[in-house]
Structure formats: structure tokens, C-alpha cells
Amino acid sequence: MDLMIRQATPDDYEPLGDITAEAYLQDGLLDFGESDAYLGELKDVAKRASAAEVLVALENGRLLGGVTFVPSGGPMADIARPGEAEIRMLAVARQARGRGAGEALVRACVDRARAIDGCTAIVLSTQRTMHSAHRIYERLGFARTPGRDWNPIPDLDDITLLTYELTL
Template sequence: MDIVIRRAAPGEYAALGDITAHAYLQDGLLDFREGDGYLGELKDVAKRAGAAEVLVAVEHGQVLGGVTFVPSGGPLADIARPGEAEIRMLAVDRAARGRGVGEALVRACVERARATEGCVRIVLSTQRTMHSAHRIYERLGFVRTPERDWNPIPHLTHLTLLTYELTL
């Protein structure tokens, strides 16, 4: 596998934003239209990169996917508590799926969390239908934390997010 995981470069932000938005839309994970709400957040990689660490998986110069690593709280943390890092917005281009890209991105986040002083745990939220992602998390030792499940849009009861954690 010639896939390299590294920090996203500004010239890659648009490609990663498109991959992330398309992954969520194609997988039926969003009910939003282009330009609305969370879709805009998914596409705005520059904003994420200004508040956290955005990683990309690249092969032969092509962006295959990415993830946002939130090392210790900050504006992009949804569920992280003190001493916890958080994984957000993991996405892999549909054409690159099944090649270990998602797992490599999650592993890179775990390595960064282990290297973060005072970090004892890494957490994440996921939708119920993201079964491939769940398998990655569980294979890497993450465990479900149903007591932390939450809903970003309370009136949409079907949108309760499942949570996982990995104690480092």
C-alpha cells in the first residue's frame, strides 16, 4: 500500500471537502441540501484546519480521504472531556474504500492521541448506519459508550449518534 497519511495541505482542502461531503451524501447520512447546515461544515476543511489537525490519506498525489483530529477540546470537540482527544469527520472516497484507508486514518489519530501530553482516551461519534466504520473502530480496540450517545439536532430523534472510546 503506497498510501501516505499526513497533515492536509491548503491545496488539498477543496478535494477533501468534496470527498467528505459526497461520502456523507452518497451513504445517505445527511438529509441536507447542498450549502445547508452540516454539509457546509463538511466542505469547509480550511475552517477545520484552523481549529484542529486535518489529516489526509494520499496515494500518488491523489487525496483518497481524510479525518479531523481534535487533540484536546477546542471548538471542534463534540464530546471530548478533559484528557480526551476526538476523531471527527472520517471520510474515504467511495472508489478507495476497502483498501485500508479509513483504518490507516484512524490509526494515525490514535498515534497522535498517544503522543499528546495528558491525553488518556480518544473518543468519537458515529451514525448508526456507518457499519464499516464501526468495524474499523472495534478492530482497533474502541468500545461502545452508550451512556455518551447524543443527538446534535434533538427534534430529529433518528439522528442519535453512537459513541466509542479507546483508553490509551
């Protein structure tokens, strides 16, 4: 497999938005009240790219998926504290799963975090049902941080997001 990770370009924004939205929808991750609003966030790669770094995975030039890397705070950070980077919105097209793209994207984020002076950890939030992603995080040394679990929609108790941290 000829897998390449690079920063997203404007030509990637729309197809990556579609891949991300489809991945979340197909995996049943948008079954809560404000899903339409979050679906718009998932599709708006240009907005993410203006506030953070969006990376894409390509195989022989074909877009497989992407991730948002938040180096230090800013509007895209959900749980990062000072000195922490954050991973958001990791998604790989269903037909491309199991070929290493997700792990390569997470590794690229870890490498970027390690290159930031003063960055001591990289954190992320994930849904309970994202078992494949959990396996990637744990294989790469991330540890669960239950004390940081949180709910993006306080009115819905069943939407608590799990958190992971990798100390650098």
C-alpha cells in the same frame, strides 16, 4: 499500495471537502432537516484546519480521504472531555474504500493522541448506519460508550449518534 498519511495542506482543502461531502451524501447520512448547514461544515476544511488537525490519506499522490483530529477540546470537539482527544469527519472516497485508508487515518489519530501528555482516551461519534467505520473502530480496540450517545439535533429523535472510546 503506496499509502501515505500527512497533515492536510491548503491545496487539499477543497478536494477533501468534496470527498467528505460526497461520502456523507452517497451514504445517505444527510437526510435530516439541517443537512444543508452540516454539508457546509463538511466542505469547510479550511475552518476545520484552523481549529484542529486535518489529516489526509494519499495513494501514489492521489487524495483518498481525510479525518479531523481534535487533540484537546476547542471549537471542533463535540464530546471530548478533559484529557480526551476526538476524531471527527472521517471520510474516504467511495471508489477508494476497502484499501485501508480509513483504518490508516484512524491509526494516525490514535498515534497522535498517545503522543499527547495527559491524554487518556480518544473518542468519536458515528451514525448508526456507518457499519464499515464501526468495524474499523472495533478492530482497533475502540469500545461502544452508549451512555455518551447524543443527538446533534434534539428535535429529531432518529439522529442519535453512537459513541466509541479507546482508552490509551
